[in-house]
Amino acid sequence: MSEIRGKARHRRRKTxxxxxxxxxxxxxxxxxxxxLPGTQSHASAATAAAPAWATATADGFASVNALGQNGTxxxxxxxxxxxxxxxxxxxxxxxxxxxxIVVAATINMNPVGKEIKVQSDKTIVGAGTxxxxxxxxxxxxxGVHNVIIRNLTIRDAYQGIWNDKDHDFDAVQMDGAxxxxxxxxxxxxxxxxxxxxxxxxxxxxxSWNKLSQDNKAFGIGWxxxxxxxxxxxxxxxxxxxxxxxxxxxxxxxxxxxxxxxDVADTDIKSSYGNYSRGATKMVLENSYFQGVxxxxxxxxxxxxxxxxxxxVGTSGRNESGGTAFDPKTYYAYTLDKTADVPAxxxxxxxxxxxxxxxxxxxxxxxxxxxxxxxxxxxxxYSTVQAAVNAVPANNPSRVVIxxxxxxxRELVKVPSNKPHVTIQGSGAxxxxxxxxxxxxxxxxxxxxSGTYGTGGSATVAVxxxxxxxxxxxxSNDFDEASHQDIAGQAVALRTAADKVFLDGIIVSxxxxxxxxxxxxxxxxxxxxxxxxxxxxxxxxIFGRATTVIDKSVITLKKRWNxxxxxxxxxxxxxxxxxxxxxxxSTVNGDVSSASFYLGRPWHAGGDTTLDPQTTVRNTSxxxxxxxxxxxxxxxxxxxxxxxxxxxxxxxxxxxxxGDRPQLTDSQATGQEVADWLGGWTPTAS
Numbered sequence: 189m190s191e192i193r194g195k196a197r198h199r200r201r202k203t204x205x206x207x208x209x210x211x212x213x214x215x216x217x218x219x220x221x222x223x224l225p226g227t228q229s230h231a232s233a234a235t236a237a238a239p240a241w242a243t244a245t246a247d248g249f250a251s252v253n254a255l256g257q258n259g260t261x262x263x264x265x266x267x268x269x270x271x272x273x274x275x276x277x278x279x280x281x282x283x284x285x286x287x288x289i290v291v292a293a294t295i296n297m298n299p300v301g302k303e304i305k306v307q308s309d310k311t312i313v314g315a316g317t318x319x320x321x322x323x324x325x326x327x328x329x330x331g332v333h334n335v336i337i338r339n340l341t342i343r344d345a346y347q348g349i350w351n352d353k354d355h356d357f358d359a360v361q362m363d364g365a366x367x368x369x370x371x372x373x374x375x376x377x378x379x380x381x382x383x384x385x386x387x388x389x390x391x392x393x394x395s396w397n398k399l400s401q402d403n404k405a406f407g408i409g410w411x412x413x414x415x416x417x418x419x420x421x422x423x424x425x426x427x428x429x430x431x432x433x434x435x436x437x438x439x440x441x442x443x444x445x446x447x448x449x450d451v452a453d454t455d456i457k458s459s460y461g462n463y464s465r466g467a468t469k470m471v472l473e474n475s476y477f478q479g480v481x482x483x484x485x486x487x488x489x490x491x492x493x494x495x496x497x498x499x500v501g502t503s504g505r506n507e508s509g510g511t512a513f514d515p516k517t518y519y520a521y522t523l524d525k526t527a528d529v530p531a532x533x534x535x536x537x538x539x540x541x542x543x544x545x546x547x548x549x550x551x552x553x554x555x556x557x558x559x560x561x562x563x564x565x566x567x568x569y570s571t572v573q574a575a576v577n578a579v580p581a582n583n584p585s586r587v588v589i590x591x592x593x594x595x596x597r598e599l600v601k602v603p604s605n606k607p608h609v610t611i612q613g614s615g616a617x618x619x620x621x622x623x624x625x626x627x628x629x630x631x632x633x634x635x636x637s638g639t640y641g642t643g644g645s646a647t648v649a650v651x652x653x654x655x656x657x658x659x660x661x662x663s664n665d666f667d668e669a670s671h672q673d674i675a676g677q678a679v680a681l682r683t684a685a686d687k688v689f690l691d692g693i694i695v696s697x698x699x700x701x702x703x704x705x706x707x708x709x710x711x712x713x714x715x716x717x718x719x720x721x722x723x724x725x726x727x728x729i730f731g732r733a734t735t736v737i738d739k740s741v742i743t744l745k746k747r748w749n750x751x752x753x754x755x756x757x758x759x760x761x762x763x764x765x766x767x768x769x770x771x772x773s774t775v776n777g778d779v780s781s782a783s784f785y786l787g788r789p790w791h792a793g794g795d796t797t798l799d800p801q802t803t804v805r806n807t808s809x810x811x812x813x814x815x816x817x818x819x820x821x822x823x824x825x826x827x828x829x830x831x832x833x834x835x836x837x838x839x840x841x842x843x844x845x846g847d848r849p850q851l852t853d854s855q856a857t858g859q860e861v862a863d864w865l866g867g868w869t870p871t872a873s
Contacts, residue, residue, distance in 0.1 A: 248419025
């Protein structure tokens, strides 16, 4: 748009994430487990259709690409079998080949305490609530990887001794395994612990489980090596005495949205809750502790960073201290409100009874699609656009394009007939994977048909709904200083679609960096950005989409000639739509004081029916922001449109005046992030 017109030590890489929601929510209104046409149910194993979510991939640390394993997806590439006997369960779980193993009966371990030695590339999943393992569990030994255990009840190996040190009969034990996902299980009444993650096991996620009726719930570590990376979220831990969990020498332990409950007037009393031991670095977020003694404790050598936790009726030690890490450096996630956690887990944790529709081979393959891009030839494609081109038209499910670190100088377009695409950098940092080009509005097209125009200058153009991007940089490095002879609007990223989710990326340019558009004037286009960095100087966040920039950083940049002057936003919102919302963020940059406006109204093409809107709220504004932060544009007064602030802070903030409108508390309740998104909840996938 023209300015004037009518961790350093880690070897980690990200991969695709599954939707981290209760299965009850994904399963609402769908049928239970069924068989493919032409197959039959037998007492022994039989080829069958898995529940739709049996081929899902893990979230959290289990999703991270490392140790030669690209995330955790279990046996999705193998045959699906149904088992009802111990012999069949052991046969398939210990096989060398990948399998999705559906447990459709109560299976009693013989002898009691037996732990099946699961091999790599397995999904073991209960059929509805009928999959019970009684009197034993599973063991994952050194080097075993890519294992998923879901929707099972594993119970009753108890030998009559409460703090049992003689019978190591766990529900799930791993010694030196990696890439393991334990999800939506009911684990209870075992002889030792319910879950043991030992001997440098790593890249583990434990989610949406019920852990109860045991002396020791969940132990992690017990090694001198500080290796284990583990995510523990949405677990209901109740009526357990210790190790809730106990985490010893874990490199990264991320615990969030768990519910620890010590029920009053029972024989089981908690001795402690979450314990950070040895050299563990722990981040503990939005968890709910009820009645727990010593709810959060740490060794003097360990760290715990607490955020947003709630403690009701607790007593004793509640500790934090030291520095830990930012989990979003490794993967994306969304926190539920702490107050909602008890009800959410009481209804959503543990095995689900109605869990999915029948899966055909075609839909199973579609659910598993990941395309890799690498400049060095080690991927399936050497350019990002080649991978986009390989996505089938009208693809029904998510396709993840995993881009290895490197600088990709190319133009990328995701057309409207290729929805559900994720472009994701696989490096340790969003700076490792860069997509960059240098077209500007005035750049001549190679075929001589004119210039690109503003929208056409985009390095990455997204026209497909349900698009996601994370962990990369998108840039336009057009050299304004060398090309003052042509129009210099140079877009890095253009979106013209609905339900666009940008998480953990950098978008960098000068003028017109980020164009948030819609497919047409009468079409809704919602864009949500979080953990997001956008850099520019003139109108560098602009367009007519309903846009949220949440928990992000907006960096102001000097112009090509070294001067400081610019505009953050230029909305062109339709009168009946929401415009641009900047919330819970930071606006800063190495520019002069009082040199930037927060925005101005863009009535594209002189359209008088538009009602541009920008709201900036709960955001830190640097001294670079003018004391009169809004200004007119092309003959249109900002005062005739919708521009406001609410509870901003920092040197660039100011009190209400005729030149600086502030929302009232009542008005602000209708201008929250959820109001902008209109029923859409962005979720990483």
